[in-house]
Amino acid sequence: xxxxxxxxxxxxxxxxxxxxxxxxxxxxxxxxxxxxxxxxxxxxxxxxxxxxxxxxxxxxxxxxxxxxxxxxxxxxxxxxxxxxxxxxxxxxxxxxxxxxxxxxxxxxxxxxxxxxxxxxxxxxxxxxxxxxxxxxxxxxxxxxxxxxxxxxxxxxxxxxxxxxxxxxxxxxxxxxxxxxxxxxxxxxxxxxxxxxxxxxxxxxxxxxxxxxxxxxxxxxxxxxxxxxxxxxxxxxxxxxxxxxxxxxxxxxxxxxxxxxxxxxxxxxxxxxxxxxxxxxxxxxxxxxxxxxxxxxxxxxxxxxxxxxxxxxxxxxxxxx
Amino acid sequence: xxxxxxxxxxxxxxxxxxxxxxxxxxxxxxxxxxxxxxxxxxxxxxxxxxxxxxxxxxxxxxxxxxxxxxxxxxxxxxxxxxxxxxxxxxxxxxxxxxxxxxxxxxxxxxxxxxxxxxxxxxxxxxxxxxxxxxxxxxxxxxxxxxxxxxxxxxxxxxxxxxxxxxxxxxxxxxxxxxxxxxxxxxxxxxxxxxxxxxxxxxxxxxxxxxxxxxxxxxxxxxxxxxxxxxxxxxxxxxxxxxxxxxxxxxxxxxxxxxxxxxxxxxxxxxxxxxxxxxxxxxxxxxxxxxxxxxxxxxxxxxxxxxxxxxxxxxxxxxxx
Numbered sequence: 001x002x003x004x005x006x007x008x009x010x011x012x013x014x015x016x017x018x019x020x021x022x023x024x025x026x027x028x029x030x031x032x033x034x035x036x037x038x039x040x041x042x043x044x045x046x047x048x049x050x051x052x053x054x055x056x057x058x059x060x061x062x063x064x065x066x067x068x069x070x071x072x073x074x075x076x077x078x079x080x081x082x083x084x085x086x087x088x089x090x091x092x093x094x095x096x097x098x099x100x101x102x103x104x105x106x107x108x109x110x111x112x113x114x115x116x117x118x119x120x121x122x123x124x125x126x127x128x129x130x131x132x133x134x135x136x137x138x139x140x141x142x143x144x145x146x147x148x149x150x151x152x153x154x155x156x157x158x159x160x161x162x163x164x165x166x167x168x169x170x171x172x173x174x175x176x177x178x179x180x181x182x183x184x185x186x187x188x189x190x191x192x193x194x195x196x197x198x199x200x201x202x203x204x205x206x207x208x209x210x211x212x213x214x215x216x217x218x219x220x221x222x223x224x225x226x227x228x229x230x231x232x233x234x235x236x237x238x239x240x241x242x243x244x245x246x247x248x249x250x251x252x253x254x255x256x257x258x259x260x261x262x263x264x265x266x267x268x269x270x271x272x273x274x275x276x277x278x279x280x281x282x283x284x285x286x287x288x289x290x291x292x293x294x295x296x297x298x299x300x301x302x303x304x305x306x307x308x309x310x311x312x313x314x315x316x317x318x319x320x
Numbered sequence: 321x322x323x324x325x326x327x328x329x330x331x332x333x334x335x336x337x338x339x340x341x342x343x344x345x346x347x348x349x350x351x352x353x354x355x356x357x358x359x360x361x362x363x364x365x366x367x368x369x370x371x372x373x374x375x376x377x378x379x380x381x382x383x384x385x386x387x388x389x390x391x392x393x394x395x396x397x398x399x400x401x402x403x404x405x406x407x408x409x410x411x412x413x414x415x416x417x418x419x420x421x422x423x424x425x426x427x428x429x430x431x432x433x434x435x436x437x438x439x440x441x442x443x444x445x446x447x448x449x450x451x452x453x454x455x456x457x458x459x460x461x462x463x464x465x466x467x468x469x470x471x472x473x474x475x476x477x478x479x480x481x482x483x484x485x486x487x488x489x490x491x492x493x494x495x496x497x498x499x500x501x502x503x504x505x506x507x508x509x510x511x512x513x514x515x516x517x518x519x520x521x522x523x524x525x526x527x528x529x530x531x532x533x534x535x536x537x538x539x540x541x542x543x544x545x546x547x548x549x550x551x552x553x554x555x556x557x558x559x560x561x562x563x564x565x566x567x568x569x570x571x572x573x574x575x576x577x578x579x580x581x582x583x584x585x586x587x588x589x590x591x592x593x594x595x596x597x598x599x600x601x602x603x604x605x606x607x608x609x610x611x612x613x614x615x616x617x618x619x620x621x622x623x624x625x626x627x628x629x630x631x632x633x634x635x636x637x638x639x640x
Contacts, residue, residue, distance in 0.1 A: 021359075023466070023467075026548055027397070027466060027467050027468075028363060028393040028394075028397055028467070029361045029363035029394060029396075029397045029399065030362050030363070031359045031360065031362070031459075031464060032360040032362060033360075033461075039351045039352065039353050040351065040352040040353075040354060040360055041349045041350070042349055042350050042352060042439060042456075043348060043349035043350070044405045044407055044439060044440060044441050045407075046407040046409055046443050048409050048443055048445045048450075050446055051444060051446070073349050076348040076349075077347070079349065085362060085364045085454060087365075087366040089366055119362060119363065120364060121366045123366050123367075123368055123371060124368070125447060125450060127368070127446070127447015127450070128445065128446060130368075130409050130445060130447070132364075132366070132407045132441070134405060134454045139351075141353075144351060146347060147343075147346060147347050147348070148343075212348060213348060224346070
């Protein structure tokens with residue numbers, strides 16, 4: 001590695017991102033001081049070039065995605081983010097310039113979500129870039145949102161619109177070429193920079209009976225919520241909130257609804273509760289839509305406009 | 321990926337390793353309940369196949385090394401380990417069999433160090449295996465061991481013997497072929513399965529003025545301790561504790577002392593304090609040796625048997 005080298009990158013680029021308990025990244029570990037009556041929530045995600053990002057993204061976009069997919073997990077648990085650790089394994093082709101832009105991207109996200117860098121590890125790799133972020137947050141003891149807890153008859157809600165991430169991936173791969181360019185860019189933006197629903201997650205504490213973020217795909221993540229409770233779900237296709245881009249994409253190719261319910265990368269929240277739960281969620285910065293009900297009978301069924309069960313090909317993305 | 325697939329591996333192999341607050345790995349995040357009056361210490365390390373392990377190790381050895389390099393960082397901070405998260409990015413060539421053995425190796429280490437799995441992420445990669453572990457421990461508030469704190473005139477101590485890890489790497493690469501086979505295997509063992517000095521770290525709370533683990537190389541890590549305090553150090557080559565294997569290796573090739581003081585991968589602790597500090601460390605399960613003194617003058621000097629400063633070529637390994 002020419003240029004700054006490992007220690008130079010840590011000192012010049014990462015240490016300025018560090019905060020309380022990180023000891024300027026000069027120590028063997030970092031420290032989180034807990035808050036009395038709160039628990040520390042930990043989540044971690046890895047993204048690999050060529051698998052989770054395409055390589056055509058800007059370094060700032062990669063930084064944003066890395067932190068945001070983790071922040072989305074914290075949101076799903078009703079957690080307020082505190083800080084994160086970062087492990088990067090970079091090939092020698094990643095120049096100081098790339099790393100400088102990547103760190104600038106981290107800084108933007110840190111300010112946006114009020115988090116700081118606690119520590120990490122910097123290594124080289126002969127393979128594709130491999131980036132891990134581990135996010136820490138806190139939640140008042142006993143108020144953690146869990147996947148388990150949904151009850152039969154409860155309403156299933158989602159935030160935002162569904163399918164934009166998965167369609168954005170297709171668009172980025174040039175597979176939605178007949179769509180309007182503005183819509184294409186909007187969908188690609190949803191794929192590249194998802195919006196973690198932190199405010200919503202915190203608002204759901206003590207209100208939602210169960211919650212998860214939609215990363216594997218709407219139906220797969222609903223299955224996670226229901227299976228853990230020994231229940232099922234009935235989802236109405238017509239109630240699933242779609243963006244303008246998604247509606248246009250379906251109008252051009254009717255089969256794309258499969259991607260929307262199965263494709264993943266939404267990073268919206270799906271949660272369950274009483275039918276009037278949405279009434280108390282007017283100030284969370286995102287639309288909330290009821291899309292179905294928890295059923296006593298196991299299995300997740302998607303109901304079409306004709307009242308029949310729709311045959312889904314691909315229920316969520318398996319990182320295999 | 322044929323076989324268990326991502327979800328099958330998590331359910332069948334990883335969930336049984338999980339403990340309190342991991343929710344059977346079915347939730348979006350895990351929870352650490354702090355202990356009143358204690359701080360949570362966090363450290364993380366990544367190992368990449370071909371960079372940090374050779375690929376010829378058994379999966380159990382890879383698991384041991386991954387956890388132990390992190391446990392060594394916790395030891396250096398005087399921390400009692402609690403749990404860890406694990407991120408693996410594995411190429412499709414890593415069979416279920418490999419993963420089963422790797423998880424069996426994790427289990428052995430978990431029982432040895434009384435830790436459990438809190439969460440993680442499982443992804444595929446087109447490149448070499450990339451494994452990240454993030455370790456969590458606790459320490460009574462105010463008793464954290466730090467790198468900063470050494471004072472002029474204090475004695476510098478190390479645990480165990482120095483250089484075996486770096487010589488073990490050379491041995492594993494076939495570069496110490498003229499050494500006795502028993503010694504070769506012993507050195508390779510030190511490289512592959514380092515011994516984190518948890519008991520020593522805890523015993524040093526409130527006693528050592530500064531501490532670090534020796535991962536970058538003895539002189540490099542002493543430089544870290546001294547630079548942060550604006551001081552220097554004088555180390556006596558003749559006092560550096562050497563194993564039988566290291567002494568034999570030097571006898572065959574006099575230049576290998578450079579590898580011993582500069583090579584890294586020791587995972588022993590280096591720490592500073594009053595000259596009689598070692599007297600209170602008789603029950604920590606490892607020998608303690610005084611190797612030099614902190615000096616007011618900056619710079620780390622290695623003093624030879626003739627009283628002259630030795631010229632060191634390579635001061636620590638930079639992961640470039």
